[in-house]
Amino acid sequence: MNHQPNILVVIPARGGSKGIPRKNLRSLAGRPLIFYSIRNALASSFLVDVYVSSEDEEILSISEKFGAKVLKRNDEDAQDVVTLDPVIFKAYKQAEAIEKSNTILS
Numbered sequence: 001m002n003h004q005p006n007i008l009v010v011i012p013a014r015g016g017s018k019g020i021p022r023k024n025l026r027s028l029a030g031r032p033l034i035f036y037s038i039r040n041a042l043a044s045s046f047l048v049d050v051y052v053s054s055e056d057e058e059i060l061s062i063s064e065k066f067g068a069k070v071l072k073r074n075d076e077d078a079q080d081v082v083t084l085d086p087v088i089f090k091a092y093k094q095a096e097a098i099e100k101s102n103t104i105l106s
Contacts, residue, residue, distance in 0.1 A: 006099075007048045009041040010091040011068065014078050015056025024059050034059060038066045049099060053091045054078075071095065 013024040013034055020026070024034040034052065041050040052063035053071045055078035060070040071094045077087055 007044070007046050008092060008095055009044075009048050009050045010071075010088050010095070011037045011041065011050065011052045011063075012084060012087050012091075013037075013052050013054040013056070013059050013063070014073075015054060015059055016078055016080075018080060022056065022059070024054075024056075025062065032062055034063055035066050038063060038068045042067055049095060051091060051095050053087060069095070069098070 011034070015022050015024070017023055025032045027033075028036070038050060038052065041048060050068045051071050052060065052068045053073050054060050054063070055073045055075055060072065063070050071091050073087065073090075076082075077090065
């Protein structure tokens with residue numbers, strides 16, 4: 001029996017950046033930028049639950065294709081003035097509920 005705890009990885013990937021809009025979808029060496037964050041998180045030697053939090057449907061769709069779980073962020077939490085603290089906390093609460101329901105269904 002493995003007693004190693006699961007680690008929650010939250011990758012915040014807002015689509016509405018002012019500096020470089022939708023930068024997470026920009027190509028780097030033939031892959032969208034978000035791919036590299038997801039790949040590195042999934043390659044962890046720990047048990048990880050990798051979630052991408054975004055308000056952008058395309059970012060969420062691509063993230064799922066690369067193996068991440070996704071959390072739809074509401075538009076209010078995707079504004080420039082919102083810090084990462086509430087985004088990460090809400091993602092944690094959403095992921096916790098999802099993981100608990102998956103455990104119950106297993």
